[in-house]
Amino acid sequence: MNNVRFATALHILTLHYYVKDEMLTSEFIAGSMNVNAAVVRKEISNLRKVGLITTKEGKGGGTLLAKPAKDIRLSDVYNAVRQTSPLGKKNVPNPDCPVGKQINVELDVLYNKAEDAMVSRLAAVTLEAFCKPIK
Template sequence: MNSEFTIAVHSLVYLAYLPDHMASSEMLAENVCTHPARIRKIMSSLRRSGFVKTKEGIRGGYMLNCCPEDTTLAQIYHAVSYGTLKPSWCTGNPEQPCLVSANIQTVMDGIFHDAEMYLEAYLGNITIESVLKKIKKCP
């Protein structure tokens, strides 16, 4: 999994914390501790998926465009990180006479697919609002 999911959740929770306020990419980047260009890339995916709306120009930025109580982390994961649980490097060689080398990639693909399904099911039970509530309980 890549860090885009965590950055997306952080950004959406921050916007939920400041309802009806516009946040610039610089403001979000400072809060998330990353570069504004990275924020803009991730927020672009979130905008395409309808989680945020944007306003360009002076005093522009991002605003929450979804209901925090109804928006699940599974929806966010699907928008920005789906398919990233599986490593990009594959092991094995289907052309090899070795049983393990010839079949490991197929078996591991199935394992990662199942793990992603379990992860999405788990994340489907967590909303932006529930994350914000947990944050508010922290000392």
């Protein structure tokens, strides 16, 4: 994951923690993080699908946290935006090579262990704990 999606998602959630129960528009959020509102709306759409925020359409609409910040773990955020392994991609090796034939199986096992360790660490932090030093 060499993109900005985790930071973006966490920024969105943090803003909501900061303003408590106020509804936020995508334009406002986009302003806080200097990105395009459509990017924010796309990430919001994703966070809604995984149940971290709720949205309200139409005039006066916007977004809210779907649950208390103490019940949101940063691993939830990670899983919401995860696309590829943090250790990167694998090659498509030559199947005629005995090493090439087997290595991706072993890499899968390793990548899972490494990622699990990281995700466990993220699970130890709630949105509330993350935001406390900001608020």
